[in-house]
Every structure is written in structure tokens, then in C-alpha cells.
Amino acid sequence: MAVFAILAMVSGVLRNARSLRRIPLDAGMVAAQISLTNKLYEGSQSGDFGNMYQDYSWEADTYEPPGATNGLFQVDIIVRCRGIQKPVDVMSIWLYRPESPPPR
Numbered sequence: 001m002a003v004f005a006i007l008a009m010v011s012g013v014l015r016n017a018r019s020l021r022r023i024p025l026d027a028g029m030v031a032a033q034i035s036l037t038n039k040l041y042e043g044s045q046s047g048d049f050g051n052m053y054q055d056y057s058w059e060a061d062t063y064e065p066p067g068a069t070n071g072l073f074q075v076d077i078i079v080r081c082r083g084i085q086k087p088v089d090v091m092s093i094w095l096y097r098p099e100s101p102p103p104r
Contacts, residue, residue: 025049027077027091030058035093039100040073055082071098 029049034040046059061076072094079089 025053025056025079025088027058027079027089030060030077030079031075031091031093034060034062034075034077035095038097040075040095040097041101042073056080056088057082069102070096071100072096073100 030047034045040062042063044059044061046057048054048057057080059078059080062073064072065074073096075093075095077089077091077093078087081088
């Protein structure tokens with residue numbers, strides 16, 4: 001019985017340790033947030049990830065590719081960490097948002 005009690009305790013400790021592990025940071029988090037809007041505007045945006053990832057920030061450039069006039073946008077996302085020159089993650093997504101205002 002003591003062996004089963006110890007095994008149950010170790011299993012509980014491992015489960016708690018897994019729940020404390022941080023989720024890996026990637027540009028998909030920013031892409032998911034940007035994709036929630038019905039309208040996109042050409043230009044740059046930037047932000048951070050709050051208290052969860054204090055040293056990280058993101059930048060996104062939104063534009064209609066040359067020749068596209070139907071509401072198809074490309075969004076280039078870069079995630080950076082303070083003190084590291086190389087980007088942590090880079091992603092490009094395409095979003096169809098026909099309700100967006102035309103570019104200037």
C-alpha cells in the first residue's frame with residue numbers, strides 16, 4: 001500500500017509541474033488576435049504579450065499585395081525578445097477582409 005501511495009503522490013507532483021510549464025511563444029498568438037477583426041487597415045502595428053512574456057514584443061505589417069484590390073491582405077508578423085537581435089518567430093498570413101477600407 002505504501003508503494004501505491006508514493007506512486008500517487010509522485011504522479012500528482014508531475015501533473016502539477018506540467019501545469020506550471022510555460023506555453024511556447026510563437027507568432028501564431030498574434031495571428032489569432034489579428035484574424036478576429038472584420039476590417040484590416042494598411043500599416044504597422046506593434047505590441048507586447050503582457051506579464052506572461054515580459055521581454056517579448058511583436059510587430060505586424062498589413063498591406064494589400066500589388067495588384068490585389070479585392071480585400072485580400074498579407075500580414076507579416078515578427079516576434080522579438082529584448083536583448084536578442086534575431087527574431088524569435090516570423091510568420092506571414094493572408095486574410096480576406098472585403099469590408100476593409102481601400103488603401104490610400
